[in-house]
Amino acid sequence: MASEKPLVTVTCTAPVNIAVIKYWGKRDEDLILPINSSLSVTLHQDQLKTTTTAVISKDFTEDQIWLNGQKVDVGQPRIQACLREIRRLARKRRSADDKDPLPLSLSYKVHIASVNNFPTAAGLASSAAGYACLAFTLAQVYGVEGDLSEVARRGSGSACRSLYGGFVEWQMGERADGKDSIARQVAPELHWPELRVLILVVNSEKKLISSTVGMQTSVETSPLLKFRAEALVPAHMAEMTHYIKERDFQGFGQLTMKESNQCHATCLDTFPPISYLNDISRRIIQLVHRFNTHYGETKARWDWGSTGNP
Amino acid sequence: MASEKPLVTVTCTAPVNIAVIKYWGKRDEDLILPINSSLSVTLHQDQLKTTTTAVISKDFTEDQIWLNGQKVDVGQPRIQACLREIRRLARKRRSADDKDPLPLSLSYKVHIASVNNFPTAAGLASSAAGYACLAFTLAQVYGVEGDLSEVARRGSGSACRSLYGGFVEWQMGERADGKDSIARQVAPELHWPELRVLILVVNSEKKLISSTVGMQTSVETSPLLKFRAEALVPAHMAEMTHYIKERDFQGFGQLTMKESNQCHATCLDTFPPISYLNDISRRIIQLVHRFNTHYGETKARWDWGSTGNP
Numbered sequence: 001m002a003s004e005k006p007l008v009t010v011t012c013t014a015p016v017n018i019a020v021i022k023y024w025g026k027r028d029e030d031l032i033l034p035i036n037s038s039l040s041v042t043l044h045q046d047q048l049k050t051t052t053t054a055v056i057s058k059d060f061t062e063d064q065i066w067l068n069g070q071k072v073d074v075g076q077p078r079i080q081a082c083l084r085e086i087r088r089l090a091r092k093r094r095s096a097d098d099k100d101p102l103p104l105s106l107s108y109k110v111h112i113a114s115v116n117n118f119p120t121a122a123g124l125a126s127s128a129a130g131y132a133c134l135a136f137t138l139a140q141v142y143g144v145e146g147d148l149s150e151v152a153r154r155g156s157g158s159a160c161r162s163l164y165g166g167f168v169e170w171q172m173g174e175r176a177d178g179k180d181s182i183a184r185q186v187a188p189e190l191h192w193p194e195l196r197v198l199i200l201v202v203n204s205e206k207k208l209i210s211s212t213v214g215m216q217t218s219v220e221t222s223p224l225l226k227f228r229a230e231a232l233v234p235a236h237m238a239e240m241t242h243y244i245k246e247r248d249f250q251g252f253g254q255l256t257m258k259e260s261n262q263c264h265a266t267c268l269d270t271f272p273p274i275s276y277l278n279d280i281s282r283r284i285i286q287l288v289h290r291f292n293t294h295y296g297e298t299k300a301r302w303d304w305g306s307t308g309n310p
Numbered sequence: 311m312a313s314e315k316p317l318v319t320v321t322c323t324a325p326v327n328i329a330v331i332k333y334w335g336k337r338d339e340d341l342i343l344p345i346n347s348s349l350s351v352t353l354h355q356d357q358l359k360t361t362t363t364a365v366i367s368k369d370f371t372e373d374q375i376w377l378n379g380q381k382v383d384v385g386q387p388r389i390q391a392c393l394r395e396i397r398r399l400a401r402k403r404r405s406a407d408d409k410d411p412l413p414l415s416l417s418y419k420v421h422i423a424s425v426n427n428f429p430t431a432a433g434l435a436s437s438a439a440g441y442a443c444l445a446f447t448l449a450q451v452y453g454v455e456g457d458l459s460e461v462a463r464r465g466s467g468s469a470c471r472s473l474y475g476g477f478v479e480w481q482m483g484e485r486a487d488g489k490d491s492i493a494r495q496v497a498p499e500l501h502w503p504e505l506r507v508l509i510l511v512v513n514s515e516k517k518l519i520s521s522t523v524g525m526q527t528s529v530e531t532s533p534l535l536k537f538r539a540e541a542l543v544p545a546h547m548a549e550m551t552h553y554i555k556e557r558d559f560q561g562f563g564q565l566t567m568k569e570s571n572q573c574h575a576t577c578l579d580t581f582p583p584i585s586y587l588n589d590i591s592r593r594i595i596q597l598v599h600r601f602n603t604h605y606g607e608t609k610a611r612w613d614w615g616s617t618g619n620p
Contacts, residue, residue: 279589
């Protein structure tokens with residue numbers, strides 16, 4: 001067809017998000033459906049971000065993907081799930097709207113290059129930013145609109161929260177097909193401008209145990225995780241939403257610390273145990289507590305990524 | 311009275327016990343009643359022990375006590391509780407048996423010297439051995455017979471388990487006065503001679519947070535601790551007793567590790583969080599898992615005292 005462009009290039013960036021109500025454990029490994037809802041703060045892209053460029057061309061003979069300059073296996077199930085899902089949505093959109101002017105062939109192969117400006121797979125939510133960016137960039141390339149929660153989630157659960165700025169909840173949903181397991185903004189970017197997030201990298205090495213393997217083992221072996229997901233998180237979600245809406249730093253800070261500890265506690269209750277905190281993380285925890293005790297209120301709080309990075 | 315001896319000296323030793331079902335948290339701070347039952351292995355006194363000498367004399371004007379050569383405050387509530395309790399039992403025995411030949415006056419003051427041949431207050435159950443020894447030694451001096459669980463328990467909860475050798479359970483009991491919160495032997499010293507306990511001291515410093523303060527904070531702030539005590543420990547007690555009776559090292563080892571992790575998990579779920587494990591403890595945990603994976607079965611297991619000493 002003469003109207004097809006020979007090449008389309010799109011570059012997007014996506015932010016990291018830090019969960020204040022933690023996601024740890026799936027009820028469906030394939031669809032990436034969580035055992036509890038979660039809530040996060042999206043960080044500004046001035047500091048940490050993923051930048052992804054996607055190109056489609058009729059001349060490409062296969063899908064290809066590079067991460068931080070290294071070619072990676074495009075056949076990875078999660079990358080495949082994202083590609084499949086975005087192409088499905090694009091096809092659906094075309095068939096729903098016959099007058100769709102989008103000329104690009106869905107049969108075109110895509111080349112993707114993604115770069116993080118921060119340590120990858122070190123517990124700093126690189127996969128969240130990465131898959132949010134992948135979903136968004138592919139959506140631009142293939143002309144898909146609407147909620148991308150499902151596409152991003154299929155890459156990495158918490159990625160669906162990085163599709164929005166500000167404060168974002170990922171509702172666990174109830175349906176077996178995951179259609180109601182989506183991200184929603186609780187409060188926008190400019191809602192709480194005084195809030196500052198300090199990232200201290202105490203360990204930039206790749207995690208010994210990936211989040212995927214870790215949470216799978218936790219779901220299988222930790223009775224405390226099951227109890228937490230069912231009996232404690234629903235109330236935490238409601239409380240945290242309230243604190244955010246009221247800009248209550250005391251409540252927000254305390255609950256964030258408790259959530260972080262409780263999530264790491266369920267990791268320790270896993271068999272074999274998982275420990276993402278180290279002696280430096282623990283010293284920072286003590287420092288924050290002394291600081292807050294000194295000022296008589298919660299002026300600082302910690303939160304921990306999954307290699308102990310606060 | 312001419313029949314009173316001028317001086318009575320008794321020296322006893324008591325062993326350390328290592329809990330394989332953990333005691334963490336009291337339902338009554340004063341009577342030292344636990345929120346769950348616990349079960350321990352008593353170690354041989356060849357390695358770790360407390361040695362206590364008690365002397366009574368009509369010439370002493372006050373009770374006095376030395377720990378590891380340092381004089382300590384005899385007015386400490388727990389020492390006072392033990393002294394009061396043993397004297398109460400001695401009085402009760404005298405009044406019950408008029409023909410009691412015991413000539414010693416209960417009004418005599420006591421001097422006590424106690425020595426540990428291992429680090430004190432470093433998570434190696436020094437208070438368990440110490441108060442068990444105190445209770446037993448005082449019982450000899452004042453001529454008290456029968457169960458000393460209550461006397462030892464008033465000094466330090468887990469001390470009641472050090473009154474027996476072998477495998478000992480401390481039944482939490484249900485009564486408000488604690489009369490049914492007592493230690494009982496599950497299996498005797500020679501029941502499982504192949505079992506070896508290796509003590510690795512990774513930290514001999516005094517704990518930053520004492521067990522007493524730590525468990526009080528945990529009871530007040532950790533929802534996971536409450537759940538564990540009520541919903542998980544009863545089954546663990548039954549399983550562990552079974553493994554001990556059957557000399558099943560696979561089951562015994564696995565459950566011991568899970569119990570240890572779960573207890574430390576509830577410490578981490580405490581606010582502010584308590585962490586008795588450090589990077590060396592974690593490396594030992596990994597080593598044990600690699601060792602067991604290599605041999606394809608649980609040949610080694612860890613357990614942790616409250617400063618991370620396995």
